[in-house]
Amino acid sequence: MSSKAKRLCLDIKTKLEIIEEITNGVSQATVCRNRGLSKQSVNTIWKSRDKLRDASDSLVLSRKKKIRSAAYDDVEEALLKWLQCVRSQNVPVDGPLLRKKALSLAGQLGRFSFECSNGWLDRMKARHELVFRDVCGEGASVNESMVTKWSIEKLPTLLAPFAPRNVFNADETGLFYRLLPNKTICFKGDPCVGGKKSKERLTVMVAANMDGSEKLPLLVIGKSGKPRCFKHVKTLPTEYTFNRKAWMTSQVLIDWLKKLDTRFKRQHRKILMIVDNCPSHPRVPDLDCITLAFLPPNATSRLRPCDQGIIRSLKLEYRRLITDRFLVSVENKVDFQVDVLTAMQMLATAWTLVSRSTIANCFRHAGFLYSMCSEAESAPLDYLNEDEETNQDFLESMDELQSEDLVEYAAIVDGVCTHETPTEASIALETLQKFLYTVDDSCSAQSRLSSVEAFLKNHVDNGGRQRTIKEFFCNKE
Numbered sequence: 001m002s003s004k005a006k007r008l009c010l011d012i013k014t015k016l017e018i019i020e021e022i023t024n025g026v027s028q029a030t031v032c033r034n035r036g037l038s039k040q041s042v043n044t045i046w047k048s049r050d051k052l053r054d055a056s057d058s059l060v061l062s063r064k065k066k067i068r069s070a071a072y073d074d075v076e077e078a079l080l081k082w083l084q085c086v087r088s089q090n091v092p093v094d095g096p097l098l099r100k101k102a103l104s105l106a107g108q109l110g111r112f113s114f115e116c117s118n119g120w121l122d123r124m125k126a127r128h129e130l131v132f133r134d135v136c137g138e139g140a141s142v143n144e145s146m147v148t149k150w151s152i153e154k155l156p157t158l159l160a161p162f163a164p165r166n167v168f169n170a171d172e173t174g175l176f177y178r179l180l181p182n183k184t185i186c187f188k189g190d191p192c193v194g195g196k197k198s199k200e201r202l203t204v205m206v207a208a209n210m211d212g213s214e215k216l217p218l219l220v221i222g223k224s225g226k227p228r229c230f231k232h233v234k235t236l237p238t239e240y241t242f243n244r245k246a247w248m249t250s251q252v253l254i255d256w257l258k259k260l261d262t263r264f265k266r267q268h269r270k271i272l273m274i275v276d277n278c279p280s281h282p283r284v285p286d287l288d289c290i291t292l293a294f295l296p297p298n299a300t301s302r303l304r305p306c307d308q309g310i311i312r313s314l315k316l317e318y319r320r321l322i323t324d325r326f327l328v329s330v331e332n333k334v335d336f337q338v339d340v341l342t343a344m345q346m347l348a349t350a351w352t353l354v355s356r357s358t359i360a361n362c363f364r365h366a367g368f369l370y371s372m373c374s375e376a377e378s379a380p381l382d383y384l385n386e387d388e389e390t391n392q393d394f395l396e397s398m399d400e401l402q403s404e405d406l407v408e409y410a411a412i413v414d415g416v417c418t419h420e421t422p423t424e425a426s427i428a429l430e431t432l433q434k435f436l437y438t439v440d441d442s443c444s445a446q447s448r449l450s451s452v453e454a455f456l457k458n459h460v461d462n463g464g465r466q467r468t469i470k471e472f473f474c475n476k477e
Helices: 003-009 012-023 028-035 039-047 049-059 073-088 095-108 118-128 144-159 250-266 310-331 340-353 356-365 388-401 408-414 420-437 443-463 469-476
Strands: 167-176 201-209 219-222 239-242 271-275 290-294
Touching (some): 012 028, 012 039, 028 039, 073 118, 201 310
């Protein structure tokens, strides 16, 4: 092999060893003789020692052994500085945006022959260990100083005039109301296939008070003003409105708040309603009984009680209900169908199943403490001991609920009924629900029926006689 070929084949580690030997007093001639290299090769390595040392620092965590040079290193350097700047602000940057910025910087630097191809982008990513990853949630955008300032200065002032039962938080969430689990247990060798995942979406407004004693009726936002399933329906299980994209809008929030204001006025109550600071949440004038307060920007994921586990609990209960319904359909050999009306009914039942303690603890975890509220209120409930041990237990339970994968579906199956009574009861409940939809002003009756369904869900498994394996398979025939 020629000297030139040997020089090209040297990895960075070997070059750094040569530099270290010369630094420690070994002559270049001795290095040439010991390593079988030409004087020119060793001299070039020595002259490039600063560049090689800098490069080694950036490569210490990678497996790369060769330094890949850039044809337009000034453009690349400017692009990297820009990328570091925008990522420090948690701005997401994808490939097309990076290429567009590279072309812009090249023009500013007078590199008009620069072509930002996909190949160049791939090589640049490899040189600097750049990877694309999913942006996960809002946690990265949390402004810690803002969280501290709000919790210490603003929140106690807001809560002081109100009793805990009159402090509410409202937040909306998206729901793929027909979505089933995307993972399954199957026999080895069997094809693991399924139908197309349904991404039909509803938006659900969730609101509850600080001590968990009052859960406001859910507001469901759909795309259609008159879904086919609403035919002959006179009373809906939840409140419903619609727009083209099934999104929360300023007008939807205004209408919802004004309706609540009328309700609280009849009850002679003064309410604090805390919502996110976002474009769809405007300031609403002329509210008599509701004081509207907004969470600070870039801190909602830490300060929003609904985001600490209330919404997650609601969705978990909904998934349990939809899985139960799916299994009943399988056992009865009927098509599994969930329309908007059925989703609203299951949401109403799921909301009943979210416990008071869960809601109250979520408020506490977001920094809403009883000690900040009006002293006219009675002492906190037993499950609201504001000590560190209780708080740690709650955090651990919420960590399980906040998991982004679908491990929750394993827990759903654990609660599925395996005896006759729940299946018969669920069919009877469904028949009653369909009847109540056709009756005017049946909201109260529907609410009580949801409570009955929740009771069965929580207690019938313990009180009913479980079927034997023989009975189970006999009924399959």
